[in-house]
Amino acid sequence: MNELVEKAATALGQAESVAIACHVNPDADALGATLGLSNFLRARGARTICSFPNEPFEPPRWLAVLPGADALVRPAEFPIEPALMVTCDVASMDRLGMLARSAARAQTLIWIDHHVSNEGLGTIPLIDPRASSTCEIVWRLVREIGGDVPVETATCLYAGIVTDTGRFQYEAVTPETLRLAAQLREYAFDHTRLVQALYEDNPAAYLRLLGTALDRITVEGDLIWTYLTQADLAAAGVHAAETDDLIDVVRTAREADVAAVLKQQRDGRFKVSVRSKGGHDVATVASTFGGGGHRLAAGYTSKHGLAETIHRLKAALRGEPAVEG
């Protein structure tokens, strides 16, 4: 890993132009790593262009508190054959959507990620499943490149670390993570405004929708689960992206080790978020359904409808072999 960090630092330190991409439906770790690195390279005089593969291109509301978002372009405007490309927080090629073609054609591809299920792509893979966040790896990388780290980078990396660790509660949090957070907190960014944008910016309509989802809670053995349909979202007037925190409420139940939230997408399939308190490896479970993630936090997409998706999930949690298709 150290040799690869050096190699990536050399490539980035010399680059005049860098294209940076993160995964579809980006969270604050993905965009924090992307813009944190972009801000650092820009402060050194390089040009950067950043994107994520969402169409329509609707950045999350909290992006307003991350500096450097003017580097973001729609995926259609992203370079098709970049000399140097970086991906942030991308566990597999399909998470890059239409930006995957740029990754395939990039001369040098630095692949920065901390998912266990990572395919290890790129000409320079910087994969550390023990890292709390992709932002933590980006921090190591910018320290290796050297020079001043601007406050615009520190703000973005802090946002990614605080969110990807569940505000410093997940198992990947080490003394090193906390020391890094402390170092970043030394910078003069508006900490209160940042955390309010990340954690206290729900529309009241979301809170009502939360009521609907919580009312449907089902506990079956070691599994607690609930769901939201497209009709629920439409009736509440809430975007799917605004329901990301629902799983964090469901997982607090003491009755079950595993929590799952099924959210219907526009194409009718269900996006399944799964969390474990430690009794199950949900990354393995998710990978049997074509998804991935971390040991205690993972996800996948199912085309099988609500009842069948839950049936298959329960079978997988019991350790039964996955049903084909």
Ligand SMILES: [Mn+2]
């Ligand atoms: Mn992450």
